[in-house]
């Protein structure tokens with residue numbers, strides 16, 4: 001469920017007309033719904049209310065300061081992967097004591113920064129890293145709270161670029177080696193073995209890989225608790241969202257109408273399937289959702305500039321592209337495309353493409369979309385996660401603005417870049 005819908009034939013985010021914000025702030029434009037962020041966070045949090053748990057939002061999905069502030073206000077913790085993300089969380093008023101720091105390549109500066117700020121745990125991805133963290137902590141006269149990330153070798157059945165839990169992926173320590181890694185780390189002077197972490201991949205649309213991974217790793221968590229007194233088990237993120245019928249999935253009735261076998265994963269289903277295995281552990285369970293919280297909470301609004309009819313195709317050329325939403329090009333990601341002004345139902349097969357000088361610069365190819373013409377606005381749905389955060393200025397296009405809607409209010413939470421901003425750090 002989310003808060004984007006047509007009202008009187010015009011796309012709205014909560015009580016705000018998308019056409020109005022686009023008129024006022026220009027395009028391309030990211031628009032987010034506070035209500036959707038809140039709803040997603042609370043639904044997941046509630047689903048786990050039966051056990052000791054914490055939601056640590058994966059900042060990488062959408063790191064806008066206002067988004068982080070909103071989530072911090074709900075009591076969210078944060079899963080960060082760089083010093084930059086920690087900086088953002090702190091700026092937004094987040095609690096470092098509720099932050100976990102993941103990632104395979106942390107630098108000395110980042111480790112020092114995290115330790116000085118009193119981070120909850122550093123999630124360690126190799127034994128080399130644990131030795132280095134112990135050394136850095138020693139130099140600072142601190143004890144570093146750590147968890148190892150275990151790679152459970154479970155197939156997440158998602159796109160190969162966002163699958164992380166197989167032994168051929170660079171992430172975590174192989175399941176076979178993890179007990180020894182803890183044993184050796186327990187002898188290092190400046191480490192506190194605080195938890196265990198895993199994350200098998202992103203955009204998982206079925207429950208079975210989650211269940212398989214939790215059932216495989218839970219006995220290890222129990223052992224580590226008995227041996228080293230660990231206090232948490234982080235089961236990572238990865239809950240998938242609706243992309244194909246994104247707009248329709250905003251309403252509760254759509255969910256109720258979906259036949260059981262094809263109904264997308266819900267937080268309640270997720271919780272019900274794994275809580276029985278997690279509860280007996282008596283550990284704090286950390287969840288690291290990114291996409292589930294942010295994905296359906298945002299859209300990218302773009303304007304159609306030209307229509308070009310070739311011998312085999314019709315191209316709709318729009319003012320945004322792979323530089324501002326790279327998911328179609330990078331992961332064959334599907335983003336539903338809808339006209340901002342509801343059309344009378346004419347549908348045509350088109351390629352929606354951007355201005356970038358790359359053939360990979362498309363939002364869709366040969367897709368039946370509701371017809372729209374030059375001058376008209378479209379929305380790329382489900383663009384709240386891994387959208388703006390992955391945007392670049394390739395071809396020297398300034399970054400788009402970001403708007404956060406709350407009820408009837410639309411606030412600019414990131415200004416559109418200017419041409420001057422593009423060259424600000426450069427010297428002639």
Ligand code: LLP
Nearest residue numbers: 058199202203237238239288289290291386
């Ligand atoms: N925890 C860890 C350790 C992760 O690596 C990730 C995502 C998450 C949590 C959050 O996963 P989520 O709940 O969002 O699935 N750019 C790609 C997704 C990359 C995900 C990377 N790691 C995309 O656009 O599909």
